[in-house]
Amino acid sequence: EPEVTQTPSHQVTQMGQEVILRCVPISNHLYFYWYRQILGQKVEFLVSFYNNEISEKSEIFDDQFSVERPDGSNFTLKIRSTKLEDSAMYFCASSVGGGTGELFFGEGSRLTVL
Amino acid sequence: AQKVTQAQTEISVVEKEDVTLDCVYETRDTTYYLFWYKQPPSGELVFLIRRNSFDEQNEISGRYSWNFQKSTSSFNFTITASQVVDSAVYFCALREGRSNQGGKLIFGQGTELSVKP
Numbered sequence: 058e059p060e061v062t063q064t065p066s067h068q069v070t071q072m073g074q075e076v077i078l079r080c081v082p083i084s085n086h087l088y089f090y091w092y093r094q095i096l097g098q099k100v101e102f103l104v105s106f107y108n109n110e111i112s113e114k115s116e117i118f119d120d121q122f123s124v125e126r127p128d129g130s131n132f133t134l135k136i137r138s139t140k141l142e143d144s145a146m147y148f149c150a151s152s153v154g155g156g157t158g159e160l161f162f163g164e165g166s167r168l169t170v171l
Numbered sequence: 172a173q174k175v176t177q178a179q180t181e182i183s184v185v186e187k188e189d190v191t192l193d194c195v196y197e198t199r200d201t202t203y204y205l206f207w208y209k210q211p212p213s214g215e216l217v218f219l220i221r222r223n224s225f226d227e228q229n230e231i232s233g234r235y236s237w238n239f240q241k242s243t244s245s246f247n248f249t250i251t252a253s254q255v256v257d258s259a260v261y262f263c264a265l266r267e268g269r270s271n272q273g274g275k276l277i278f279g280q281g282t283e284l285s286v287k288p
Contacts (some may be wrong), residue, residue: 090275100216100262102275113275148216159206160276162216 059083061163063149069169073138078166079133080149089132090150090160091124093117100148107133139170173198175265177279184253185287192248192282195265200224205239205246207262217263222246233276252287260284 062081070076082089085171091103106124121143123135132151134145146165152158174197184190196205201224215238220230222239230237232252250257264276 084235092276099280100264100276100278105275115275146214150216159218159221161218163207164213164215167214 058153061095061149061151061161063147063163064168065166066164067167067169069171070139072141072170076136076139076168078134078136078147078149080134080163081130082149082151083161084130085116086151086153086161088112088125088154088158090152090153091134092148092150092162094146094148094165096145103134103147130162136168139168141170144168144170173203173265173267173277175263175279176279177261177263177282179282180280181283181285183285183287186255187252188286189249189251190253190284190286192250192261192263192284194246194279196244196246196263196265197265198265200267202267203252204266206266207237207246207248208262208264208278210260210262210281212259218263223248229258250284253284255286255288256284258284 061083063080089106093103094100094102102115104118104124107129121137126132148165148166149163150160152160179193182190203224205222209217209219220237227239227241236249238247253276258282262281263279266276
């Protein structure tokens with residue numbers, strides 16, 4: 058069964074460092090997303106991406122964050138200068154359709170900022 | 172503004188008991204989609220069900236059933252004869268239909284279900 062894969066599963070970094078989280082969405086999906094879950098809290102939307110551009114982003118997704126799909130398969134989330142409060146589980150998701158389809162999530166990348 | 176409320180933070184039951192997880196949502200849209208996801212201790216988010224706002228028919232899938240009532244803006248999830256493997260955090264989520272460029276999911280706070288043997 059096709060699945061969304063994410064790497065790394067866990068990354069530890071020092072405050073101020075740049076981090077790139079990688080995702081390979083399901084191959085025939087057209088919409089891509091990043092969500093974040095701070096430990097013990099709810100899952101929060103960060104950004105959606107379609108047709109090689111951001112279609113929607115939340116207030117959390119400030120200038121420190123960026124996304125790109127560099128090679129037609131990977132979908133990356135970059136955090137330019139990490140802060141302690143960026144420590145969270147980051148989930149990538151993809152869907153076939155934008156308004157109606159269910160999102161399929163990856164297993165998450167846990168980011169720990171020290 | 173859209174919002175999802177899962178008032179039950181934690182529920183603990185004994186195996187074989189039935190349990191209902193509540194979900195109440197708010198939206199101004201007439202077209203929207205409701206979801207339930209399961210997050211087991213391993214951390215991944217597992218899709219369980221999607222419902223659109225025009226389909227109020229209740230759904231049963233094995234031991235799982237869902238009760239969608241637009242009149243009370245609720246989309247409750249019942250597990251019949253619970254098992255230890257059902258222990259997880261369950262999230263209800265809302266997606267508004269007017270967004271045709273990748274509508275975001277709005278998640279509730281989650282309900283942590285603990286099923287004891």
